[in-house]
Amino acid sequence: MKFSKDIRYIGVNDHEIDLFEGQYIVPNGMAYNSYVIIDEKVAVMDTVDERFSAEWLKNLEKELAGRKPDYLVVQHMEPDHSGSVAEFMKIYPDTKVVASTMAFVMMKNFFGTNFEGRQLIAKEGASLDLGNHKLNFVEAPMVHWPEVIMTYEETEKVLFSADAFGKFGALDTEEEWACEARRYYIGIVGKYGVQVQAVLKKAAALDIQTICPLHGPILTENLGYYLDLYNTWSSYGVESEGVVIAYTSVYGNTKKAVLKLAEELEKKGQKVAVNDLARCDMAEAVEDAFRYGKIVLATTTYNADVFPFMKEFINHLTERNFQNKTVAFIENGSWAPTATRVMKTMLEKCANLKYTEAGVKIMSAVSSENEKQIEALADELCK
Numbered sequence: 472m473k474f475s476k477d478i479r480y481i482g483v484n485d486h487e488i489d490l491f492e493g494q495y496i497v498p499n500g501m502a503y504n505s506y507v508i509i510d511e512k513v514a515v516m517d518t519v520d521e522r523f524s525a526e527w528l529k530n531l532e533k534e535l536a537g538r539k540p541d542y543l544v545v546q547h548m549e550p551d552h553s554g555s556v557a558e559f560m561k562i563y564p565d566t567k568v569v570a571s572t573m574a575f576v577m578m579k580n581f582f583g584t585n586f587e588g589r590q591l592i593a594k595e596g597a598s599l600d601l602g603n604h605k606l607n608f609v610e611a612p613m614v615h616w617p618e619v620i621m622t623y624e625e626t627e628k629v630l631f632s633a634d635a636f637g638k639f640g641a642l643d644t645e646e647e648w649a650c651e652a653r654r655y656y657i658g659i660v661g662k663y664g665v666q667v668q669a670v671l672k673k674a675a676a677l678d679i680q681t682i683c684p685l686h687g688p689i690l691t692e693n694l695g696y697y698l699d700l701y702n703t704w705s706s707y708g709v710e711s712e713g714v715v716i717a718y719t720s721v722y723g724n725t726k727k728a729v730l731k732l733a734e735e736l737e738k739k740g741q742k743v744a745v746n747d748l749a750r751c752d753m754a755e756a757v758e759d760a761f762r763y764g765k766i767v768l769a770t771t772t773y774n775a776d777v778f779p780f781m782k783e784f785i786n787h788l789t790e791r792n793f794q795n796k797t798v799a800f801i802e803n804g805s806w807a808p809t810a811t812r813v814m815k816t817m818l819e820k821c822a823n824l825k826y827t828e829a830g831v832k833i834m835s836a837v838s839s840e841n842e843k844q845i846e847a848l849a850d851e852l853c854k
């Protein structure tokens with residue numbers, strides 16, 4: 472696949488993977504993108520997961536048409552991209568590696584060597600001339616690891632964006648970009664909004680016509696759409712109006728209250744996303760929590776704590792710097808309900824959360840008093 476005469480795609484699709492990064496389901500697989508720039512000097516942009524080394528090296532060889540790469544630019548050391556670096560360096564012993572100082576430290580840790588004598592350090596603002604193309608390096612720490620650099624090629628105005636603007640899903644499957652890009656972003660980079668904002672500021676100063684991420688499709692049109700979404704996500708803004716309800720239910724009573732609340736909210740014209748935390752993809756529920764501006768947490772008291780799936784869910788939120796939301800609680804406890812208190816304590820360190828005055832306290836089954844509380848909560852959430 473070529474997207475320009477001189478910049479060629481040499482990545483691979485992975486349909487064998489069960490869990491990306493050991494935790495995310497990827498029903499449509501995963502793409503590990505890599506590119507080669509053919510000019511007076513030849514630069515390879517990142518490698519792929521080592522399970523696909525042979526396929527990737529074949530793709531590269533075909534595009535090289537007998538030439539040898541001068542540079543391997545390693546933007547990110549996570550093994551889904553660096554897994555073929557050591558093999559590549561054996562096959563092409565004259566190639567230099569271009570990476571951040573921290574990436575070379577990681578190479579020593581991963582491969583037992585940092586390729587001394589073959590290093591070119593890519594600092595912020597440094598550039599590399601390939602002939603007609605010129606690579607400019609942009610440090611992007613914590614998007615998604617500390618060693619990350621992005622690369623701006625100024626002639627064709629291409630931003631090689633590392634993990635940013637990537638998504639789950641292989642490139643030989645059709646699916647909407649935003650859904651799997653959001654689940655990917657919130658899951659993987661969600662905690663590092665401040666760092667993403669810093670990189671977006673740097674990107675705003677560049678004339679970008681194409682974004683080449685390390686996952687997902689090459690973005691060539693309507694780039695403002697993708698940049699706007701990244702701005703919303705990284706500033707923890709509200710992407711979609713509506714209410715997300717995340718719940719657990721042991722015998723169906725909490726669920727009954729949740730469904731009643733959803734019905735009341737929908738009657739009032741609210742969009743509602745309901746997630747049963749014991750059965751849904753946890754990453755989808757986490758994505759929804761960051762997407763909408765209002766969230767209802769509904770769960771049972773359990774071992775004087777909250778039900779395990781809710782505990783896991785709230786941990787996912789707090790470790791990703793959950794903030795700027797309206798939060799409501801529904802709790803259920805047959806003899807000593809403590810779930811609301813526990814959940815509120817778990818959320819204590821989150822910035823700028825607004826709690827509703829209305830809440831629901833179920834003592835075993837949904838009572839007529841609970842129905843009134845649900846109506847009051849629906850009213851408050853629609854204000």
Ligand code: FEO
Nearest residue numbers: 549551615634685
């Ligand atoms: Fe796609 Fe952070 O590696």
